[in-house]
Structure formats: structure tokens, C-alpha cells
Amino acid sequence: MQRDLKAPVLEIKNFNVDYGLGEESVQAVRDVTLTLHRGEVLGLAGESGSGKSTLAYGITRLLPPPGVISGGSVIYHPPGDQPYDVMALTNAELRAFRWAETSIVFQGAMNxxxxxxxxxxxxxxxxxxxxxxxxxxxxxxxxxxxxxxxxxxxxxxxxxxxxxxxxxxxxxxxxxxxxxxPQVVIMDEPTTALDVVMQRQILAQLVQLRERIGFSVLFITHDLSLLVEFSDRIAIMYGGRIVESARAADLYKQALHPYSDGLLHSFPALRGPRRELTGIPGSPPDLGAMPSGCAFHPRCPKAFDPCADTMPLLEAPTTHPGEDRNVACWLHAVERVRG
Incomplete structure (x- = not known):
């Protein structure tokens, strides 16, 4: 099946999710903007607690209390019809939307x-x-x-x-x-409890079904090695934000954000020369007490002056012009730092 990866099917814009209300609320998802294109497999990766599942439940309005959608929109583009905001659907419209237009395979799906x-x-x-x-x-x-x-x-x-x-x-x-x-299938860590052989079998079959039926997939996992193999594009999430998005092949070839690079060096390569597994030092941030500036800077081996003070924007990197990728890192926005 011919896939048009330029036509959007689901646009997530400036999406925010909080747990709790008032001053003591915790921002679990912060200003996330993502586009899933028709026929595409978009991978979403990050450590446990980075906000991946919260984002999935939020955009389908399945978020249980005390989760609250505090901002943003989710624009769905049905084939041959006008797009609409999922956040504005009534309960009856939402019931018709789920499963028929967008379905979800939950984490722990075997149960x-x-x-x-x-x-x-x-x-x-x-x-x-x-x-x-x-x-x-x-x-x-x-x-x-x-x-x-x-x-x-x-x-x-x-x-x-x-x-x-x-x-x-x-x-x-x-x-x-x-x-x-459905046009969109959201898969939240669907193969976590399976052995690696079964993982590959199910994911290979999923790709074949995608080619046959033509649906789009938002695939959420902490296992970046799976996404490199089966995704068209990958978005990396850290501390409730998207810190890098790129084509899967480009990300594997050269990750620009130090966090993405750390994830890539946390699993062994199946082909090519052996490499040292370095991992990522430290622990994910406490969402109730986020560091100032870039949330990753306390763990980042390449942090420098602006990282601790100012949050970098997710935008096209100045160091790699012309590439279809965005990154939120001061290493790749040097001109604005100096200016």
C-alpha cells in the first residue's frame, strides 16, 4: 500500500496533563506537540515515568482521576471529511470515536x-x-x-x-x-511481558497488517531498539516533554540530544562492531520538583552554561540544517545562546 507520510491523521498540539489541582498539581505532560501521519508508525520512547502512557490516555480522554487535561488540542483528520478536535467531543461522540476511529492496546494487554x-x-x-x-x-x-x-x-x-x-x-x-x-492504533508497551522472539513476531505481523489495512500506529515503549527497527519516525520523551523527534534511521545514525544518545547506547547492537554500553547516570526527574532550565542537565555529560537556567525550545537544529528533525538542546542552538 502506498503511504502518504505527509498527510496528517492525528495532530497533538501544545498538550498538557496535570495530576491534581492548584499549586500542588504535578505537570506530567508539558506542551507536547506531535503529528502522526497517515500510514505511519510513530515511535514514542523514554524511561518509565517520562509521561508516555499519560499522553496516550490523555489524547484518547481515558485519563483516570486525578489526571486532568489542562491544555492543548488533538485534531483528528478522518478520511474524506473535515478534521475535528477530540477534546471537544461529547460523550456520545467520544463513544463512537473510540475503537471505530482510534483504538488502543493497553499496557499489560494480556490481562x-x-x-x-x-x-x-x-x-x-x-x-x-x-x-x-x-x-x-x-x-x-x-x-x-x-x-x-x-x-x-x-x-x-x-x-x-x-x-x-x-x-x-x-x-x-x-x-x-x-x-x-480504525485509522489510528495506539499501542502502549504491548510487548513488555513477552519474550524477544514473540516480540519480533508480533511486531513484524503488525507491520504487515499496517501495509494491508493502512492504519497509523503510535507505538509507545521504553525499548528504543524495537522502535529503531519498526518505526518510520521516533519521538523521545523526557520529564513530560518531547526532547527530540526524527526519522528512525537518522536518529539511529546520530542522535542529537544527549538523552537520546544515552538511550541508544543502553542496548547492544545486533550487527557491526561491538561497542561499550554506557547507559545514563542518575535517575529521572521528580515531576513535582523539576530542575530549572533543561530537565536533563543534572544527568547530562555535555551540559554547559545556559542548560541550568533556560529551557531550550523544540525546534530544527542549527547544526543539522535541512534534516527532518527537531531537538530541544542548547548544543544545537548555539547561535541563539551567543546572540
């Missing part, structure tokens, strides 16, 4: 299935809720076809979740997310 209902019951309920005009026979055929696409035999539809392996339960959740053929 998301109801243990007392068969797989068939849970898949058919999704179809019945959004397409009540379909006959029972058509619903069953749709569910069987989707299970076959994710590599599960149709005769396992009447199995209970405990009768399936971990990988099969994961595939059922992916099949359920795709059964209404």
Missing part, C-alpha cells in the same frame, strides 16, 4: 481480556456496539477474519483467555483493536 467471557463474546461485543446493523453471522465472520489476520485459528474464538498462551492473548487484543479497521 485486559475479561477472564470469565470467551474471546468470541468480547470481540463480538465491540462489533455490536459500533455496527448494530450487522447480522450475527456477519459479526462472527468479521471476528474470525481478524483473528486469522493476527495468526489465530478461528476455532479458538470460543476459548477463554486462560486457555490461550501469552502471545495468543496479545494477538487477540491486537485483533480486537483492529476489528473495526
Amino acid at each position: 485486559s481480556l475479561n477472564p470469565v467471557h470467551k474471546v468470541s463474546t468480547q470481540m463480538l461485543d465491540v462489533i455490536r456496539a459500533h455496527e448494530p446493523q450487522l447480522s450475527q453471522q456477519a459479526r462472527v465472520a468479521r471476528a474470525q477474519e481478524m483473528l486469522k489476520l493476527v495468526g489465530i485459528s478461528a476455532d479458538r474464538m470460543d476459548a477463554f483467555p486462560h486457555q490461550l498462551s501469552g502471545g495468543m492473548r496479545q494477538r487477540v487484543m491486537i485483533g480486537m483493536a483492529l476489528v473495526l479497521e
Whole structure:
């Protein structure tokens, strides 16, 4: 399938999420701006606590209390229709939007299935809720076809979740997310509990399904090695902000932000010469007491004068003109520092 990576399907603009209210509130997501293009796999990486899952739940309005969306918009571009802001949808409109237009595979998806209902019951309920005009026979055929696409035999539809392996339960959740053929699929750490062989199998199958059905994927994980292999573009998140975004190949070749570079050197390369794994010293910041300036500067080996005082903007780097990337780092905005 031909993919138009220039046409947006989901635009996240200046998005903010707080936990709590008033002066004691914690800013978990701060001024995040991202664009997911049609047919694209956009990876979102960062350490635990960087705000990745909070962002996913926020943009789908699934954020549980005390989480509060404190600003920003999420513009969805339906095919052949006018774009609209997900934040402005009524409850009824939001119910129709979820699963049909945007679906989500949750973190810990293997435990998301109801243990007392068969797989068939849970898949058919999704179809019945959004397409009540379909006959029972058509619903069953749709569910069987989707299970076959994710590599599960149709005769396992009447199995209970405990009768399936971990990988099969994961595939059922992916099949359920795709059964209404949504335009956007958000996957929040969907392979964390699986072994590396099963991870690769499921992700390779996901890429094949993307080529066949044409949906876009926002893939959230702390494992940057997975994103390098399966994503078109990657955004790096730290302390609730996006600190770098670039094409996957460009980021792997040369990460500009020291945090991105630290993540890349935290896993071994499968090919090429052996390299030393350096990791990242220190711990992620306390969101309730963020450092001044660049949030990464207390851990950064390349920090210099402005890093501790002034927050760098996420913008095209002056050191790499013409590249399709943005970075929030004073190392790549030297002209403005000196000016």
C-alpha cells in the first residue's frame, strides 16, 4: 500500500496533563506537540515515568482521576471529511470515536481480556456496539477474519483467555483493536511481558497488517531498539516533554540530544562492531520538583552554561540544517545562546 507520510491523521498540539489541582498539581505532560501521519508508525520512547502512557490516555480522554487535561488540542483528520478536535467531543461522540476511529492496546494487554467471557463474546461485543446493523453471522465472520489476520485459528474464538498462551492473548487484543479497521492504533508497551522472539513476531505481523489495512500506529515503549527497527519516525520523551523527534534511521545514525544518545547506547547492537554500553547516570526527574532550565542537565555529560537556567525550545537544529528533525538542546542552538 502506498503511504502518504505527509498527510496528517492525528495532530497533538501544545498538550498538557496535570495530576491534581492548584499549586500542588504535578505537570506530567508539558506542551507536547506531535503529528502522526497517515500510514505511519510513530515511535514514542523514554524511561518509565517520562509521561508516555499519560499522553496516550490523555489524547484518547481515558485519563483516570486525578489526571486532568489542562491544555492543548488533538485534531483528528478522518478520511474524506473535515478534521475535528477530540477534546471537544461529547460523550456520545467520544463513544463512537473510540475503537471505530482510534483504538488502543493497553499496557499489560494480556490481562485486559475479561477472564470469565470467551474471546468470541468480547470481540463480538465491540462489533455490536459500533455496527448494530450487522447480522450475527456477519459479526462472527468479521471476528474470525481478524483473528486469522493476527495468526489465530478461528476455532479458538470460543476459548477463554486462560486457555490461550501469552502471545495468543496479545494477538487477540491486537485483533480486537483492529476489528473495526480504525485509522489510528495506539499501542502502549504491548510487548513488555513477552519474550524477544514473540516480540519480533508480533511486531513484524503488525507491520504487515499496517501495509494491508493502512492504519497509523503510535507505538509507545521504553525499548528504543524495537522502535529503531519498526518505526518510520521516533519521538523521545523526557520529564513530560518531547526532547527530540526524527526519522528512525537518522536518529539511529546520530542522535542529537544527549538523552537520546544515552538511550541508544543502553542496548547492544545486533550487527557491526561491538561497542561499550554506557547507559545514563542518575535517575529521572521528580515531576513535582523539576530542575530549572533543561530537565536533563543534572544527568547530562555535555551540559554547559545556559542548560541550568533556560529551557531550550523544540525546534530544527542549527547544526543539522535541512534534516527532518527537531531537538530541544542548547548544543544545537548555539547561535541563539551567543546572540
